[in-house]
Amino acid sequence: xxxxxxxxxxxxxxxxxxxxxxxxxxxxxxxxxxxxxxxxxxxxxxxxxxxxxxxxxxxxxxxxxxxxxxxxxxxxxxxxxxxxxxxxxxxxxxxxxxxxxxxxxxxxxxxxxxxxxxxxxxxxxxxxxxxxxxxxxxxxxxxxxxxxxxxxxxxxxxxxxxxxxxxxxxxxxxxxxxxxxxxxxxxxxxxxxxxxxxxxxxxxxxxxxxxxxxxxxxxxxxxxxxxxxxxxxxxxxxxxxxxxxxxxxxxxxxxxxxxxxxxxxxxxxxxxxxxxxxxxxxxxxxxxxxxxxxxxxxxxxxxxxxxxxxxxxxxxxxxxxxxxxxxxxxxxxxxxxxxxxxxxxxxxxxx
Numbered sequence: 001x002x003x004x005x006x007x008x009x010x011x012x013x014x015x016x017x018x019x020x021x022x023x024x025x026x027x028x029x030x031x032x033x034x035x036x037x038x039x040x041x042x043x044x045x046x047x048x049x050x051x052x053x054x055x056x057x058x059x060x061x062x063x064x065x066x067x068x069x070x071x072x073x074x075x076x077x078x079x080x081x082x083x084x085x086x087x088x089x090x091x092x093x094x095x096x097x098x099x100x101x102x103x104x105x106x107x108x109x110x111x112x113x114x115x116x117x118x119x120x121x122x123x124x125x126x127x128x129x130x131x132x133x134x135x136x137x138x139x140x141x142x143x144x145x146x147x148x149x150x151x152x153x154x155x156x157x158x159x160x161x162x163x164x165x166x167x168x169x170x171x172x173x174x175x176x177x178x179x180x181x182x183x184x185x186x187x188x189x190x191x192x193x194x195x196x197x198x199x200x201x202x203x204x205x206x207x208x209x210x211x212x213x214x215x216x217x218x219x220x221x222x223x224x225x226x227x228x229x230x231x232x233x234x235x236x237x238x239x240x241x242x243x244x245x246x247x248x249x250x251x252x253x254x255x256x257x258x259x260x261x262x263x264x265x266x267x268x269x270x271x272x273x274x275x276x277x278x279x280x281x282x283x284x285x286x287x288x289x290x291x292x293x294x295x296x297x298x299x300x301x302x303x304x305x306x307x308x309x310x311x312x313x314x315x316x317x318x319x320x321x322x323x324x325x326x327x328x329x330x331x332x333x334x335x336x337x338x339x340x341x342x343x344x345x346x347x348x349x350x351x
Contacts, residue, residue: 002062002076002153002186003028004049009058011044011210018044020210021058029184033197035233036207042190043158045207049188050079050156062153078147079156082163084139086131086146093118093127096145117145120182121175137168141175148179154186161196173199194236198222206230228348231274237305237317239342240280242273253290254312266343270351274342277319281335282306282326288333292316297326308332 004026011019018041026032034042047053049060051072059068067075086095094101096117097110105113118124121141131139140160147155157176161169177200180187191197197204198218206213206221206229214221214230225231231239243254246266253273285291292310304322307315316334320326343351 001028001184003064004154004186004188005061005064006049007059007061009045009048009060010056011041011048011053012056018210019048019055022210022212024205024212024215026186026188029186031180031187031189031200031202033189033191033201033204034207035191035194035197035204036213037233038192040207041210042207046079046156046158046188046190050077051075052079076153077156078150078152078154079158080140080143080147080160082159084131084143084163086139086142088131091128091130092123092134092142092145095131095142096123096149099146099150113149117149120148120179121145135168136164137172140164140172144176144179148183152185154188157187157189157191159191160189161191161193169193169196176200194234198234204234206233208233224350225274225342226350228272228274228344231342231344235276237277237319239274239276240316241314242275242310242312242316244270244273246270267351269345270343271346272344272348274344275336276340277305277317279337279340280316280318281337282308282318282320282324283333283335285331285333288335290316290334290336291331292334294326294328294330294332297328306332308334310334 006022006024009019009022010017022045034045036042044053048055051070055068059066061067062076087098090098093114097114100110100113118127121144123141123145126134126138161172164172173196189200201218203215204218204221205215208229214226221230221234225234228241232241245252245254246268251266290310292308294306295309295315296307298305299322302322304320304324306318306320306326308318309315318334345351
């Protein structure tokens, strides 16, 4: 296990800066998840940590030791890639133990450690199989086993579950969570999947255009986003955003479908009102300040979402009782949970 410190990390590709001065400390044994849209720099940041890319500026310290210029093999980190990258001609046992073999470890010690890793990952019955004889989830466990056997100071995961189907993804997510609880190894995990980020992370780091937008626990980011970007990025479905303004201490929503203003004490800088789908409810349009047309309903079994066109750029998403039978095309009202509203200024910062 190890603590990791990133200090002023920058990365340029010719004239394009993709990492813009990142400072971040990772505690010993912490599980950090990097999320952000495509091109935000999360995979590049992971590759810089691994030593597969050089930082243009800044330093990386592991347990206080500067490893910025060291080779990947000298950093004590193990990386699990999106592609399993298993040797097709080697069986599971040989794939897991290959790093030890190249390091000159004796055969008996390799066998002992392979058996130990196989027990941890429940691969004992598969050690003689070739990769082509394994399912996607089994291959990913072998890739993780190959990383574990090196007894690294930290794990780096680069979207390891993106090639799996939905049910396997759930199983592997539970496996990774169990492994972290059992081994306690510092982990940095890159994903674009909201559920992976929310369920696995001790802390989530949200990146955009090579900068940290916010870092915190899943609950902190979901319940108190520092800016509009994080508010809309964290959560599925995303937070509803409504353009608004404050006049004479009253909040006015900028839509013809809003029948009346909402009184509230707010600074004049407010430009956006954000509301999560679960903090909105459908109501009688005759008694609602916000009305719209119900355009789509999505019934998902355990939950249901209603999509309402209120005249904003985006339709409003409302989580409703899955037992409700809703017909599209009719006029509905929307009620807001007053203590669950989020306000942002013109620059997108929380007010």
